Ligand SMILES: Nc1ncnc2c1ncn2[C@@H]1O[C@H](COP(=O)(O)OP(=O)(O)O)[C@@H](O)[C@H]1O
C-alpha cells in the first residue's frame with residue numbers, strides 16, 4: 377500500500393469522528409437556532425412597530441455587511457476584553473446562529489409575503505385567530521416556498537462551520553490541521569477533509585431533494601389555480 | 603335575525619359606505635346588487651368584521667356591537683362574530699395545502715375543537731350535499747372553479763353558521779359551471795339558510811332571493827322583492843342598473 381494511502385486510511389476515522397462529533401452538531405444546532413431567530417426577525421419586520429423593525433434591520437445590515445470570520449473573532453477573541461468569556465464551541469454557535477438568522481429572515485419574510493392575502497382572509501372568515509392563521513395556513517404554505525433557499529443555506533452552513541477551526545473548536549478541519557502539522561502531508565489531509573465535506577453535503581442535498589418533492593405535492597395544482 | 607344599522611366604512615378618509623341599514627330575517631335570502639365599486643364587498647365584509655366599520659351597529663349571534671372611529675371591538679367579540687358567520691369568496695380561496703376534506707374540517711378542528719372523527723363525518727356529509735364527496739382527497743388545485751366553489755360552500759357551512767355571506771360566488775365561473783354552484787345555493791336557501799349574496803347573476807339575484815337590495819356609491823338606493831326591483835323599480839337609478847344586468851354585455855362593462 378502506498379504511504380499516502382496508509383496515511384489517508386489512518387486519518388480517516390479521526391477526521392470522520394471530529395465531523396460527526398462536532399461539525400454535524402454545530403451545523404444542526406446553528407441551523408435550528410438560526411431558523412428560529414430568522415422566523416422571529418421576519419415576524420418583527422412584517423408585523424412589529426417601526427422601532428422594533430429598525431432594530432432588526434440594523435442587525436441584518438450589520439451581519440450581512442461584515443465577514444463571518446471577523447464576527448467569529450470578535451465573539452471569541454474580542455468579547456473577553458469586555459468581560460465576556462465564552463468557550464470556543466459556544467462562541468462559534470452564537471456566531472453561526474446570528475448569521476443564519478440574518479440570512480434566513482429575509483427568505484422567510486419573502487415566503488410569508490408570497491402567501492396570497494385571500495388565504496389570510498379565508499382563515500379569518502372561519503374564525504381563526506392571528507396565531508392560528510399563522511400556524512395552520514401561512515407557515516405551511518410559506519415553508520413550501522422557502523425550502524429551496526433554506527436548504528441552500530443549510531448546505532453552505534455545513535461548509536462554513538470549518539471556520540470554527542480558527543476558534544480552536546476541534547471540528548473536522550481543525551483535526552485535519554493538527555494531523556497535517558505532525559505528518560507534513562497537508563495535500564493528502566486537506567483533500568481527504570474536502571472529500572468528507574463533499575460526502576456530508578451530498579447526503580444533505582439528497583435529503584433536500586426528498587423534502588422538496590414532498591412539500592411540492594400540491595404545487596402543480598396551485599399553479600393551475602392561479 | 604342579523605341587523606346592521608348606520609354602518610359607515612371609510613378607507614383612508616375615503617367613505618365607501620355612508621350609513622347602511624339592513625335587516626336579514628332568519629331563513630331569508632338577500633341579494634345585494636349594484637355597480638362595481640358600489641361597496642357590495644365592503645358591506646359583506648362588515649358583517650363578519652373582516653372590515654371593522656367606523657360607525658353604526660351590528661347585531662349578530664345575540665350580541666350587538668357598536669362602532670366608533672376611535673376603537674375596535676374586543677378581539678373576542680370579533681372572533682365570536684366570525685365564528686357565527688360563514689363566507690365564500692369570488693376566487694374561492696380554499697387552503698391550497700389541504701385536501702378538500704381537510705379544508706372542510708379545518709374550522710371544526712382548529713376553531714371549534716371538534717374531535718377528528720366527528721369533524722370528518724360532518725365534513726363528508728357536507729361534501730355529499732354539495733356533490734363533492736368523490737373528490738374528498740383531491741387537492742384544491744386539481745378541481746375546476748365550480749368544484750372549488752362548492753367545496754368552499756361546504757367549508758363555510760361546516761360549523762352551521764347563522765348566515766352565509768357570498769361575495770360574487772359565480773363571477774369567476776363559466777356559465778355552466780356557475781349552474782352547479784347556483785343549484786347548491788338554491789338548495790341551501792330552500793333549507794332555510796340565511797344568506798346575503800353580492801352578485802351580478804340574475805339567476806341568484808332574481809330567482810332565489812326574498813329581498814333584493816340595490817346599492818350605489820355606498821348607499822342603499824332601493825330594496826324590495828325581486829319583482830319590485832326587477833320589474834317595477836321605483837328609482838330611475840335602479841331601473842338603469844337593472845337594464846344593464848339584462849343586457850348581453852359581460853360583467854366587466856358594468
Ligand atoms: N382595502 C381597501 N382600501 C381602500 N379602498 C378600498 C378597499 N377596499 C375597497 N375599497 C374601495 O371601496 C369601494 C367599494 O369597493 P367594494 O366594496 O369592493 O365594491 P364592490 O364589491 O361593490 O365592487 C371602491 O371604491 C374601492 O376602491
Ligand SMILES: [Mg+2]
Pocket residue numbers: 642643644769770
Ligand atoms: Mg366586490
